[in-house]
Amino acid sequence: MALIGSLEVSMAFFVFLLFRFLFSKKRHHALLTNWPFLGMLPGFTVEIPRFYDWIIQVLEVSNLTFLFKGPIFAGMDLLFTVDPANIHHILCSNFVNYPKGPDFGEIFDALGDGIFNADFELWKNLRKSAHALLSHHDFQRFTKSATVSVAKRGLVPLLDHAAKKNTLVDLQDVFQRFTFDTTLTLITGYNPKSLSIDMPRVELADAVEDAEEAIFHRHVKPRILWKLQNWIDFGLEKKLKNTVAIADRECAKYISMKREDLRRGTQPKGDAMDLLTYYMNLDENKYNFLNPSDDKFLRDTMVSFILAGRDTTSAGLTGFFWLLSKNPEAVAKIRGEISAEMPRSINRDDETQLDQVDLNKLVYLHGALYEALRLYPPVPFNHKSPAKADTLPSGHKVEANTKIIFPFYAMGRMRSVWGDDASEFKPERWISEKGRLKHEPSFKFASFNAGPRTCIGKQVALTQMAIVAVEILQNYDVITATEGQQLELVPSIILRTKHGYKVSITKHRLG
Numbered sequence: 001m002a003l004i005g006s007l008e009v010s011m012a013f014f015v016f017l018l019f020r021f022l023f024s025k026k027r028h029h030a031l032l033t034n035w036p037f038l039g040m041l042p043g044f045t046v047e048i049p050r051f052y053d054w055i056i057q058v059l060e061v062s063n064l065t066f067l068f069k070g071p072i073f074a075g076m077d078l079l080f081t082v083d084p085a086n087i088h089h090i091l092c093s094n095f096v097n098y099p100k101g102p103d104f105g106e107i108f109d110a111l112g113d114g115i116f117n118a119d120f121e122l123w124k125n126l127r128k129s130a131h132a133l134l135s136h137h138d139f140q141r142f143t144k145s146a147t148v149s150v151a152k153r154g155l156v157p158l159l160d161h162a163a164k165k166n167t168l169v170d171l172q173d174v175f176q177r178f179t180f181d182t183t184l185t186l187i188t189g190y191n192p193k194s195l196s197i198d199m200p201r202v203e204l205a206d207a208v209e210d211a212e213e214a215i216f217h218r219h220v221k222p223r224i225l226w227k228l229q230n231w232i233d234f235g236l237e238k239k240l241k242n243t244v245a246i247a248d249r250e251c252a253k254y255i256s257m258k259r260e261d262l263r264r265g266t267q268p269k270g271d272a273m274d275l276l277t278y279y280m281n282l283d284e285n286k287y288n289f290l291n292p293s294d295d296k297f298l299r300d301t302m303v304s305f306i307l308a309g310r311d312t313t314s315a316g317l318t319g320f321f322w323l324l325s326k327n328p329e330a331v332a333k334i335r336g337e338i339s340a341e342m343p344r345s346i347n348r349d350d351e352t353q354l355d356q357v358d359l360n361k362l363v364y365l366h367g368a369l370y371e372a373l374r375l376y377p378p379v380p381f382n383h384k385s386p387a388k389a390d391t392l393p394s395g396h397k398v399e400a401n402t403k404i405i406f407p408f409y410a411m412g413r414m415r416s417v418w419g420d421d422a423s424e425f426k427p428e429r430w431i432s433e434k435g436r437l438k439h440e441p442s443f444k445f446a447s448f449n450a451g452p453r454t455c456i457g458k459q460v461a462l463t464q465m466a467i468v469a470v471e472i473l474q475n476y477d478v479i480t481a482t483e484g485q486q487l488e489l490v491p492s493i494i495l496r497t498k499h500g501y502k503v504s505i506t507k508h509r510l511g
């Protein structure tokens with residue numbers, strides 16, 4: 001009887017809470033009800049499919065910082081913040097108290113001990129060695145020549161074919177293949193040629209996509225649940241295991257091919273300076289903890305750079321062309337700038353030209369690229385945890401190991417950060433009165449992260465994006481295939497649309 005009595009009391013309490021939730025006038029519809037035991041999880045689960053729009057609304061009405069309460073004992077409380085002062089505090093001025101930590105390494109275990117998971121001395125050595133490569137003149141030349149080569153041999157034939165046959169093209173797929181080919185070329189020296197008219201299936205590229213989705217779910221599921229799924233080989237966790245096996249196999253193949261090349265001396269000469277060759281020849285005395293003769297070290301480095309370079313740059317390009325489709329006046333301005341700065345003598349068949357011009361002269365184009373990266377940041381969120389309890393500039397107290405999430409996608413659209421026109425595409429925002437590119441501090445424009453862990457591939461990404469933009473805008477008109485087509489974003493660690501971005505292509509006639 002006592003049990004029935006207490007059940008009735010619990011039911012009555014539950015109904016009371018339900019009514020309060022449904023009929024509360026003060027509550028903003030995007031804010032979640034904090035239920036006993038379950039916390040905000042029920043409402044959050046409903047919002048996951050529209051995560052990106054939901055988090056914008058929540059942060060707008062929560063003064064840029066919102067505490068999500070997870071179920072009791074699930075260790076799932078999350079502090080979402082896009083407050084630039086908090087971001088500066090965590091990523092820049094108090095960097096030492098905010099390492100990636102063991103949670104990060106567990107969620108991203110597919111990356112092994114690569115730079116994304118590393119902390120402290122290991123991270124310092126990985127970063128120093130990667131920085132030495134990426135800032136090397138030969139590598140920068142190789143980046144340009146490899147990008148132009150994939151543009152001329154993969155992208156141009158495909159777009160010419162689509163224009164001639166009047167077939168639809170999925171630009172998201174095209175750009176993913178483009179950056180897969182350039183990234184693999186920069187990492188291994190070999191072009192896998194996934195971008196071609198017959199669009200072959202590439203197992204490693206598909207695997208990366210599956211891994212990105214599974215890793216996102218590890219961020220928002222109770223840890224115990226995804227651990228269980230992993231243990232019983234179920235759902236996205238099963239997919240993730242499969243992708244890791246594919247990545248291991250593919251990396252092992254490239255590593256042994258490269259070792260063989262180096263042994264036989266058949267390594268391409270000239271400006272080719274790929275990442276594997278660089279790491280295999282690394283001077284071990286200069287770096288602690290890095291072991292170039294260990295295949296696991298090379299595998300982890302390769303996988304980290306594939307994730308870093310491939311889908312990020314392609315997502316930036318998809319967002320850029322999507323925004324251009326809505327802003328024809330920006331297209332006209334970019335074309336005007338290209339003709340003024342790069343006269344038409346840049347012959348489409350001459351590969352050496354585009355990689356020799358100074359792309360930085362294209363100021364308006366860069367403004368447009370930054371604007372696309374602000375509105376569609378390829379890494380839509382990042383997370384950190386304090387090693388020791390701390391108080392953020394916003395006044396929020398955080399215990400050690402609290403998960404703090406920075407939803408960069410929402411950050412680029414916050415009116416209180418970017419002004420009332422935050423959601424509009426305005427390349428002019430990035431151009432100073434003197435006609436130069438304006439600098440925005442990274443804790444406000446955080447698409448490339450901020451502080452000591454700022455992206456080190458930013459210049460590689462911008463070079464690739466500028467080359468693709470010039471190649472396409474000089475030669476083609478890109479027309480959104482269906483009126484009313486939307487970019488339906490998939491919750492993932494890298495921005496991606498569910499149904500791609502379908503366009504038709506025609507040859508551009510000079511105006």
Ligand code: HEM
Nearest residue numbers: 308309312313316378379447448449453455456457460461
């Ligand atoms: C538009 C393209 C890109 C965007 C938006 C982007 C963004 C980011 C972000 C947000 C981070 C911080 C991630 C974290 O701390 O977990 C990061 C780190 C990093 N990025 Fe990029 N990235 C891009 C392209 C590239 C490219 C092309 C490369 C390599 C060639 C690259 C290499 C790296 C590396 C190595 C790190 C780790 C830095 C560290 O932990 O010290 N990125 N990037």
